[in-house]
Each structure stands twice: as structure tokens, then as C-alpha cells.
Amino acid sequence: MKLRFLPIIALLLFSCEQNSVTIPKPRMYPKVTYPERNIIDFKEAYCPLNFKYPDYFEIEKDNYFFEDKPKHPCWFDLTSEEINSQLHFSYIEIKDREHLDELIIDAFKMAGKHNDKASYRREQIIENPEAELYGLMFEMDGPVAAPVQFFMTDSTQHFFRGSLYFNSEVNPDSIAPVLNFVKKDVTDMIESFNWK
Numbered sequence: 001m002k003l004r005f006l007p008i009i010a011l012l013l014f015s016c017e018q019n020s021v022t023i024p025k026p027r028m029y030p031k032v033t034y035p036e037r038n039i040i041d042f043k044e045a046y047c048p049l050n051f052k053y054p055d056y057f058e059i060e061k062d063n064y065f066f067e068d069k070p071k072h073p074c075w076f077d078l079t080s081e082e083i084n085s086q087l088h089f090s091y092i093e094i095k096d097r098e099h100l101d102e103l104i105i106d107a108f109k110m111a112g113k114h115n116d117k118a119s120y121r122r123e124q125i126i127e128n129p130e131a132e133l134y135g136l137m138f139e140m141d142g143p144v145a146a147p148v149q150f151f152m153t154d155s156t157q158h159f160f161r162g163s164l165y166f167n168s169e170v171n172p173d174s175i176a177p178v179l180n181f182v183k184k185d186v187t188d189m190i191e192s193f194n195w196k
Contacts, residue, residue, distance in 0.1 A: 034181055035082045039188075047074035047091060049160060052192040054185050056080050057087065083178050084167045087186070092159045103159045107136075107151040110163070114144040126152055131194045139183070143172055147179055148186055158195050162186070 035056035042051050044059070057078035062070050074091035094100045115121065119142040126135035135152035148164040164182060166175055 111138040
């Protein structure tokens with residue numbers, strides 16, 4: 001009878017004797033090879049604005065907007081295959097104060113469309129009185145399609161809007177390092193921005 005319980009007792013003693021503690025593996029990100037940042041000037045004749053941007057982006061002029069022509073020739077994308085992303089830009093000439101208000105409300109609506117999936121939204125004021133540059137940058141955390149958006153205006157003639165998209169399913173954990181890399185370039189673009 002005593003021998004029958006011996007394997008159970010041995011198993012209990014053996015399982016109690018292990019000293020190793022299982023810990024979760026650290027969070028990992030996929031390896032990303034970041035492109036070099038060679039800064040060049042954006043000075044296209046079809047746009048009444050200038051800024052600096054890294055040359056790992058290529059300019060693609062928009063020719064269509066929902067089967068129509070864009071509202072202004074200064075609608076373009078900066079695309080990067082290396083980091084699988086696009087910056088969409090659109091420029092609109094302001095008609096009057098009411099039109100400016102509509103454009104600003106529209107920019108807030110575009111950012112607001114991501115509120116359902118965003119876990120947090122930061123708004124950062126863009127202000128450079130010397131360059132007649134005023135606006136707002138929206139940064140969204142969470143699985144949103146456009147984690148960085150912004151608009152800039154001189155309040156009288158020019159309105160410029162930008163948004164960052166990744167060409168893959170947005171997983172905040174996996175795109176976080178690339179997002180931080182591109183966010184610095186977007187901030188640098190804004191800081192170097194001026195109207196013609």
C-alpha cells in the first residue's frame with residue numbers, strides 16, 4: 001500500500017524543488033533598417049510654399065481626387081517604400097474668413113474620425129509669426145489609419161493640410177519605432193516651412 005503512493009510523493013517533491021521562475025519575454029519589435037536622412041528642399045513651381053524634407057521620400061503629384069481633378073495643383077504625396085509610408089498633402093487657397101473656418105472645422109473632423117480607435121489624442125499648436133504660420137498638429141495613439149495629421153495657414157490666403165499613413169495594417173506596437181522616426185521628419189518639415 002505504501003509503494004502505491006511513492007510515485008505521487010516523488011512527483012510532488014520534484015515539482016516543489018524547482019527554483020526557476022518563469023518570466024514573460026521582453027517586448028520585441030521587427031528589425032527595421034532606417035534610411036539615411038539627406039535633407040533636400042521642396043520648391044515645386046506648382047506650390048506656393050517651401051519646406052525641407054528627407055530624400056528617402058519621393059514626390060508623387062496627385063492627378064485625381066475621387067475621379068475629379070484636385071482642387072489645386074499643389075496636392076501631392078511624399079512616399080517612401082523604405083519605411084512603407086505616405087505623407088498626403090493638400091493646399092487650398094482661402095476665399096474669405098468663412099471659408100477658413102470651414103477648412104479648420106474640416107481638419108478637426110478628419111482627425112476626429114480616428115477618435116473611435118485612438119486611445120489618446122494630443123494636439124500641439126504650430127505657431128511662427130515671422131513666417132505667418134499658424135496651425136495645429138494632431139498625434140493619435142492606437143490602431144489609427146493616420147497617426148499624425150496637421151494643418152497650417154497664414155489666416156488670409158493659404159491653407160495646407162498633411163497626414164501620415166502607413167501602407168500596412170496599423171499595429172501600434174510594431175509601427176512605434178518607425179512612427180517615432182517619421183514624426184521627427186514631419187516636425188522638421190513644419191519647422192522649415194514658409195509661404196512663397
